[in-house]
Amino acid sequence: MKFLLSKEQWYALRDDRTNRIIKKNLGDDYSVGVIIDPKISESYALQCMTILTCNNLARWCRKIIIDMPDCNQTISSVFDGNLKNHIQKNMSEIDPHGNFTFQKIDEGKCSLLLCIGDPKRDLTKPFFWIDSSGWLAGYGYCTNSSIEQRSEKNPIGPAFASCLASAFLFSQAINTQDIPKFSNYYSLFDYKQNSNHTVLQNPNIPNTIDIGKICQVGCGAVGSSFDYLLALTSYSGDIQLIDFDVVKYENCSSSFAFTVYDAQENKVETCSKFLQKGNFSVNTHCKSYNDFTNEPNFEHYNPDLILCFANEDDIWTRIQNIIPCIVLHAATTESWAVTFGRHTPIKEWCIVCAFYHLIDAKFVGQCSTGVIEDSNKNTIVGNLPFLAPCAATFVLAEIIRLNMNIIKKSNYVHFSLKNPFSISESHRKKMNDCMCTTQPSNIFKQLHNNTKFFNI
Ligand SMILES: [Zn+2]
Known part of the structure; x- marks a missing residue:
């Protein structure tokens, strides 16, 4: 070509x-x-x-x-x-x-x-x-x-x-x-x-890991870099890739995965190519997360982990509305930093707590009935070439730790790649008035007790 x-x-x-x-x-x-x-x-x-x-x-x-x-x-x-x-x-x-x-x-x-x-x-x-x-x-x-x-x-x-x-x-x-x-x-x-x-701690890890059933929401800069990193491993797993977007030339600056010859291809397909050449079973869903949750067999996916690499509109509330399993999120900021968060149901803050400050919306009702009256519009934001790959690395590190049965106390990491680099970690708590405080814990247990990481 x-x-x-x-x-x-x-x-x-x-x-x-x-x-x-x-x-x-x-x-x-x-x-x-x-x-x-x-x-x-x-x-x-x-x-x-x-x-x-x-x-x-x-x-x-x-x-x-x-x-x-x-x-x-x-x-x-x-x-x-x-x-x-x-x-x-x-x-x-x-x-x-x-x-x-x-x-x-x-x-x-x-x-x-x-x-x-x-x-x-x-x-x-x-x-x-x-x-x-x-x-x-x-x-x-x-x-x-x-x-x-x-x-x-x-x-x-x-x-x-x-x-x-x-x-x-x-x-x-x-x-x-x-x-x-x-x-x-x-x-x-x-x-x-x-x-x-x-x-510094540097424990050995297994050469092969079954990372379990994963729903990856978003195949943009962070998501595609994550899939590229998985291709450097001998791991296996079952991955649902969800993203409605196509690759554009502008995307070639900030991901490990995209090249000019991927332009106009669905992002889910580009990501899937790396994973399918390895040991992963992959399904692609070129649609919004909302449309994905309306698929007739949505409930059968029942993932062990949800990875949230998207930030459009109301994605965080939509994820929390389905009473999710463990959610990991990673994002980049315009101030040369990456953020990573882990959200274990019941025990920790949820993904809405994490992005509460960005959600210009009012929640109506409780549990899975919350709807959004208004949401912030997407604008094109700047990105630096190394941020999304770094954010993806933090997510893969957490997945490897989970597979070693290690759950760290800190559930939030901020890393600045502005020289001199600086890293900080903390344990973030639930927001008092967040939707997660009213979602009943027994439903989470019913839905996810048998998933891979729920009882770590
Ligand atoms: Zn919350």
């Missing part, structure tokens, strides 16, 4: 969401040189970080030079065998007008340098680095990683590290700042950070 847009037409559309936030156009001026650890052929984490970082950088940086050895990818059957070929093809589909080359890097010719893992050589120019293993993501400036690689297939640390790389380089590209040398590490197992990664 041929891509017909001129360079100017394409970048005007592609960079629209990004430029709405940074209030300027990055243009062709910035180039990133990416130097990859030669041990990539034997490391799942290095392969994951490289695939995801190149993918995300290509969504905002128009000139990228990559220095990596030839090797076969051992991540997933979803991707082509040769890693370099896969990345090259993927980047050219993400940005057909991009200038992406694979060669030895002339440091003087790159605006910014990124090392993935240990570059195994001395660099003369300041550089940013990322590294990861299991739940850990490390990053730093002009220092070196001390993470030991493990053979385990955990995508969380690598995905998070790739978001940190893209966010850091992006903020330097729009406003270059003098930064002192540093190293820092996060564990997404418990959201802790430290300059010494050996004090």
Whole structure:
């Protein structure tokens, strides 16, 4: 298939969401040189970080030079065998007008340098680095990683590290700042950070997990990135994908999944392609969540988890109206942050409590009879390339924890990707006058007692 847009037409559309936030156009001026650890052929984490970082950088940086050895990818059957070929093809589909080359890097010719893992050589120019293993993501400036690689297939640390790389380089590209040398590490197992990664928690996880029956509401930037991350695993599960929308060129800036050749395709179908090549059983529903709940066999889906990645109109009240099982939500903000929330029925706040401040509506009646008199209208909001992938990573981390029978006390996480990054977690309580306070707990038990995570 041929891509017909001129360079100017394409970048005007592609960079629209990004430029709405940074209030300027990055243009062709910035180039990133990416130097990859030669041990990539034997490391799942290095392969994951490289695939995801190149993918995300290509969504905002128009000139990228990559220095990596030839090797076969051992991540997933979803991707082509040769890693370099896969990345090259993927980047050219993400940005057909991009200038992406694979060669030895002339440091003087790159605006910014990124090392993935240990570059195994001395660099003369300041550089940013990322590294990861299991739940850990490390990053730093002009220092070196001390993470030991493990053979385990955990995508969380690598995905998070790739978001940190893209966010850091992006903020330097729009406003270059003098930064002192540093190293820092996060564990997404418990959201802790430290300059010494050996004090952080990094438990092993199973290589294969049946993530259960999932209803994914929304296949936009966060939802599609989530499905792309699932393709990096050997997990299985049964997934209902619900979204009425089609992919537009503007969507190519902020998701791991969409390329220009997905334009005009239903978002649910693009997402389904990644999952079906793996071990997932997928049904697509190209319709609104409301229409989905009116399907004749809706009650038979009875999911273990609902993932809410949509924010249109009255989605939160519609979900709470059906007396849901555990709901996870993730969203991005215009202030460079992502938010993640968990909503366990009866015990915790609900998804309406979480978005109460955004709902311009009055609830009438109780339980499942609540209707909305008025709701806020959708407007196009800005988004930054690395936010939705980061939000998706937080959701997958929670799903892995749930499958390890671990439920953390905190049910809300806020992470700012504005340099210097900052993370906070808390336990949010029910709102006093929310609809969830009047929904009877015995109905939740009746409906969900047999679902996978209800009694954790
Ligand atoms: Zn509530």
